[in-house]
Amino acid sequence: MATYSTNEFKRGLKLMLDGDPYTIVENEFVKPGKGQAFNRVKVRNLKTGRVIERTFKSGESVEAADVMDTDMQYLYNDGEAYHFMHPESFEQIAADASAVGDEAKWLKEQDMCVVTLWNGAPISVTPPNHVILTVVETDPGLRGDTATGGTKPAICDTGAVVQVPLFIEVGDQLKVDTRSGEYISRAKE
Amino acid sequence: MAHGRWRPTAPLHHLQQRARILGRVRAFFAERGVMEVETPMLSTAAITDPHLESFSTRYTGPGHAKGTVLYLHTSPEFPMKRLLAAGSGPIYQLCKVFREGEAGRRHNPEFTLLEWYRPGFDHHALMGEVAALAAPLLGLEDRVVEKLSYREAFLRHAAIDPLEASVAELQACAHALGINGFEGESERDVWLDLILTHVVEPKLGRDGLCFIYDYPASQAALARLSQDNPQVAERFELYYQGVELANGFHELADAGEQCKRFSAELEVRKTLGLESVPLDEHLLSALEAGFPPCAGVALGIDRLVMLALGAESLAEVIAFTIDNC
Numbered sequence A: 001m002a003t004y005s006t007n008e009f010k011r012g013l014k015l016m017l018d019g020d021p022y023t024i025v026e027n028e029f030v031k032p033g034k035g036q037a038f039n040r041v042k043v044r045n046l047k048t049g050r051v052i053e054r055t056f057k058s059g060e061s062v063e064a065a066d067v068m069d070t071d072m073q074y075l076y077n078d079g080e081a082y083h084f085m086h087p088e089s090f091e092q093i094a095a096d097a098s099a100v101g102d103e104a105k106w107l108k109e110q111d112m113c114v115v116t117l118w119n120g121a122p123i124s125v126t127p128p129n130h131v132i133l134t135v136v137e138t139d140p141g142l143r144g145d146t147a148t149g150g151t152k153p154a155i156c157d158t159g160a161v162v163q164v165p166l167f168i169e170v171g172d173q174l175k176v177d178t179r180s181g182e183y184i185s186r187a188k189e
Numbered sequence B: 001m002a003h004g005r006w007r008p009t010a011p012l013h014h015l016q017q018r019a020r021i022l023g024r025v026r027a028f029f030a031e032r033g034v035m036e037v038e039t040p041m042l043s044t045a046a047i048t049d050p051h052l053e054s055f056s057t058r059y060t061g062p063g064h065a066k067g068t069v070l071y072l073h074t075s076p077e078f079p080m081k082r083l084l085a086a087g088s089g090p091i092y093q094l095c096k097v098f099r100e101g102e103a104g105r106r107h108n109p110e111f112t113l114l115e116w117y118r119p120g121f122d123h124h125a126l127m128g129e130v131a132a133l134a135a136p137l138l139g140l141e142d143r144v145v146e147k148l149s150y151r152e153a154f155l156r157h158a159a160i161d162p163l164e165a166s167v168a169e170l171q172a173c174a175h176a177l178g179i180n181g182f183e184g185e186s187e188r189d190v191w192l193d194l195i196l197t198h199v200v201e202p203k204l205g206r207d208g209l210c211f212i213y214d215y216p217a218s219q220a221a222l223a224r225l226s227q228d229n230p231q232v233a234e235r236f237e238l239y240y241q242g243v244e245l246a247n248g249f250h251e252l253a254d255a256g257e258q259c260k261r262f263s264a265e266l267e268v269r270k271t272l273g274l275e276s277v278p279l280d281e282h283l284l285s286a287l288e289a290g291f292p293p294c295a296g297v298a299l300g301i302d303r304l305v306m307l308a309l310g311a312e313s314l315a316e317v318i319a320f321t322i323d324n325c
Helices: A098-106 B012-031 B079-083 B123-137 B150-160 B168-176 B188-203 B255-271 B282-289 B301-310
Strands: A003-005 A016-017 A020-030 A037-047 A051-057 A061-063 A068-079 A081-085 A093-097 A112-118 A121-126 A130-138 A151-156 A161-165 A173-177 A182-186 B054-062 B064-072 B091-098 B110-120 B145-148 B210-216 B232-240 B243-250 B296-299
Touching: A003 A068, A016 A061, A037 B188, A081 A098, A081 A121, A093 A112, A093 A121, A093 B232, A093 B282, A098 A121, A098 A130, A130 A161, A151 A173, A161 A173, A161 A182, B012 B091, B012 B123, B012 B301, B079 B091, B079 B110, B079 B282, B079 B296, B110 B123, B110 B301, B123 B232, B123 B243, B123 B296, B123 B301, B145 B150, B150 B188, B150 B210, B243 B301, B255 B282, B296 B301
Parallel strands: B145 B210
Antiparallel strands: A003 A061, A016 A020, A020 A037, A037 A051, A068 A081, A068 A112, A081 A093, A112 A121, A130 A151, A130 A173, A151 A161, A173 A182, B054 B064, B091 B110, B110 B296, B210 B232, B232 B243, B243 B296
């Protein structure tokens, strides 16, 4: 069993806690004037995304999680699973809806994503920071109105709903930031 | 290539203010007739405290043909006490100290300590002098100085009595306060330290200096036990904005008791699987020769400067930290 000592703790390190894989979000060394030193960490559950606090005695060892981030191309969704392919080995894997979660709305066929594998099985998918989506439904555009700063919702081809400026029309391509869910600009054809 | 890593982690204007603060510290003691001293950073003995780890090195040379293991001090306490026993009168020292394994936002394994001793003072008199030094440096001259016993601090901020509660009660309290893990922990002081660092400390000294005093006897370190209440030791700490700044004692002067505490700590080190270290025989001899009743305190200069400048981490007030030394 691979372990990490608290001295190896840093952001991004993957640990096993209570049977689930976690990643360290924040690590702080604390020590009273005289007495026991602790590592106080914030960790994110890689399956649920929930962030919790945990404290360890400094010097303690913690089981490592066999977690790997892999760049893979999104192929298609067959209604049950999302299929990804390794661009060099052409090896394919299927991630179920619970692994993809809310990120499904950013998945566009051919896009490169980061698939997080735990013991070889996908547990989460991170889409690219920026994706290009096509508007399939929105209120009629106000052509030429680029100044008022108003927004309206637009439904995209992947199902994502993005707040867009009033001049955006059905068929327009949008550049969207997947981390914030915000419209960045119109994409060139 | 780590380009730019040669640069100081602290901006130069912070280092200028740091230099001014050191000047004001020296002026404070000069005015009060406290003598500046320097004692060796190297010692043949090391601290026995199981929660402090000394760096060690080796000296080979005239008189030490086979090489002697020497330890870098974690505080100048023992040689300064030898000076006191030799009749030095009030003394202070500004020096670098070294602690293995301690690094973070508020820790660096090498840091600057201000340590001073006042013959004739008890811990309450010394708290007064610590406040007189620190308040102006932190711009807190007109703020009330808060003084809470360790017990009061726990009752107020964690709603538990640290002296009377059972281990099970401390554990339940810690869990209720959101401290997870440590299921099998049976060591009472670990629970107290968990509650202190996670819950109590962050609330201390929000608006001004806050002293915590009368620590549980199990955490006496080098303080004498209270004559009125042997449950507590005459030890204090200073906090400002949740940061621990200083630790002081009404100093233990009894050589026999000191020897007992050293031996007990060595036993704990053994149980914890830590390296055994040579204890300071010179200190024991000095205490035996006669040690003046006094109080002493160690104050972290880097943290003081950090708080005085409104900085968030020691790296902002130390020229080079362990990450680019």
